[in-house]
Amino acid sequence: MVKQSNAFTPVPGLGLVPNLKGQALLGFEKAKGPPSNVIFEIEEIEEGSKFTFPYKDGTRTVQLQRILFRSRGVVGRGTIVVRVVCACTHCVPNQCDWSGKKLVLKLSFPSVTRVSEKAFMDRCKEQAKGKHAGIPNHFPDIYWSFGIPFDERRLQAYFKERFGDEYEMRVLQGSIQEELRPLLSLETALECAQVFYDIVQCHHWVYTYPQILHRDINYGNIMVRVKDGKKYGALNDWDLAMWLDERDGILTSQFRTGTRPYMAHEQHSPDWEGPHRYRHDMESLFYVILLLATLFSNSSEKDHEHSKKRQPYTKWFTQGDDFLLDKKISIILDLLWRPFPTHFFSAFHQWLQSLQQCLYDGFTAYKYFVKRQTDNPHQVLHFNDDTLGGHFSYDRLVWIMHQFSEETLETHGCEWQKKLRGLQKDEDERKK
Ligand SMILES: [Zn+2]
Structure with missing residues (x-):
């Protein structure tokens, strides 16, 4: 009261x-x-x-x-x-x-x-x-x-x-x-896709310009703003955010933040010492899309039959760190992993598959890097930890997510539009 x-x-x-x-x-x-x-x-x-x-x-x-x-x-x-x-x-x-x-x-x-x-x-x-x-x-x-x-x-x-x-x-x-409106208020899978794509672009902008890291990407923080009849993905709740230049002074205990089912897998490990990187937020986004597309038959109701039959993801909301670490690793490191989206979200299959592939490639490259470094202790080898050797970067995510099913989504800002044209050229070259 x-x-x-x-x-x-x-x-x-x-x-x-x-x-x-x-x-x-x-x-x-x-x-x-x-x-x-x-x-x-x-x-x-x-x-x-x-x-x-x-x-x-x-x-x-x-x-x-x-x-x-x-x-x-x-x-x-x-x-x-x-x-x-x-x-x-x-x-x-x-x-x-x-x-x-x-x-x-x-x-x-x-x-x-x-x-x-x-x-x-x-x-x-x-x-x-x-x-x-x-x-x-x-x-x-x-x-x-x-x-x-x-x-x-x-x-x-x-x-x-x-x-x-x-x-x-x-x-x-x-x-x-x-x-703001919740994600549940959206009516089609395509609208959800645009909102998720907006979130990646917004996250990149904040990381690049004001240099802020959000650190709590979860289902409830991805919201919708309706303005002049148009819907925008809005990244809400900056309570756990931090300035990038203050990252070095932060205690490990303060790195372990977020909302459990969506936290990057490393954060569930007692051995993880940070720092929190942007790819951890993007891994969280992967889990947001995965859980939404697997557990909900449309954006507003849970598909109980489907979730019973397919994946026991409902346990992600009740179990502790050991369980989540184990489940998430078994997704990331499984070359044959397949998502099982509900009928309503079936078009997310491609995104989920591609994002998991990026994580798989990234962590496989990281394991290889660690092995080479251990074998050659006198050589200083470099690995880009922010992007897992370039495999799980903003570029990769924007490339995967700028299209959904057969639709081209809206890319905001000339910077990404220009970059996409470049990435398209690279892709065309590769196909030749
Ligand atoms: Zn008043």
């Missing part, structure tokens, strides 16, 4: 702090493992009630309407997304900047040192000019963001005492954003 009145107390140096004593707003799982594996959950947030948060010099209130998303099993934080409407007293057009907008309130628990989602998006907006002007269609539009230090006396103090400096202090991070 979120009490509207007296929900916050001003604390010198901290701003407004939520009054949690005696309220059941926030509840947390007990610490079962190291701090990075603590899962934070918001236990109770009621539809219909009001939520007040710090806004400029005072506070602002929204009315909670419907819970759209509640994260489960996300390592290191919990997220809740609620559809809201502005609850100001003068909420009419021209008087309130949020009137008539589709709004969501998003709450999560990043560590206090984490860069806010809004800071990443602001940098993207700054750079999305000129020939990049269409790029913001592929990002969330964040209207307001706020951070509130929370209940440090309780659980945080316990963790800090138990784990010392290794424990990252957390903050309740909130924002008001434009509501």
Whole structure:
């Protein structure tokens, strides 16, 4: 229950702090493992009630309407997304900047040192000019963001005492954003394909220009923006993102982030020490497409018969790291692997097969590289780890994904259009 009145107390140096004593707003799982594996959950947030948060010099209130998303099993934080409407007293057009907008309130628990989602998006907006002007269609539009230090006396103090400096202090991070549509809202496999292709192009742009790595590609973060009747793939939720130039200073425990069924296979291994590379996000995208195309008969309903008969992918949502590592390796390193998409998603067969082939080639090349390096310890051999020796690169993905079934998808920006013409030439040469 979120009490509207007296929900916050001003604390010198901290701003407004939520009054949690005696309220059941926030509840947390007990610490079962190291701090990075603590899962934070918001236990109770009621539809219909009001939520007040710090806004400029005072506070602002929204009315909670419907819970759209509640994260489960996300390592290191919990997220809740609620559809809201502005609850100001003068909420009419021209008087309130949020009137008539589709709004969501998003709450999560990043560590206090984490860069806010809004800071990443602001940098993207700054750079999305000129020939990049269409790029913001592929990002969330964040209207307001706020951070509130929370209940440090309780659980945080316990963790800090138990784990010392290794424990990252957390903050309740909130924002008001434009509501995007879920992947489920799409009507055809072709629309889904365009959205996935948009995501690759957007991911590449962010990696290349503002130099940000998303690090949590999952089914729920790939969303749809409808603007002037056109649908755009939008990469949502930048809470786990990081600046590329800060990657070297990051602890291994902080590399192990993401949403389990979609995490790159190496991240499930206790021996993995990072760093998180862009190809890990692209491997996640492969799992997003694989699970969607195998488990759903159309984008809005699960095909139970099919999933029973074919692949036991449903277990991916309940099992732990050992299981997922084993399953993912057995897909990547199987030369004869075949996907079994449902009838609705049958056209994804080609993409899945080609993407798996890239991963297979990449990890086979990597194994060969390791063997050669071991055999010749005095020679310094080079292997491009970002792209698995060029086998699993943005170029390869764009080449595979710019076409879907018999259709040519929309490639945004002259940069990729030019590159595709070059790749086409190479391909034609190869065929001669
Ligand atoms: Zn208003």
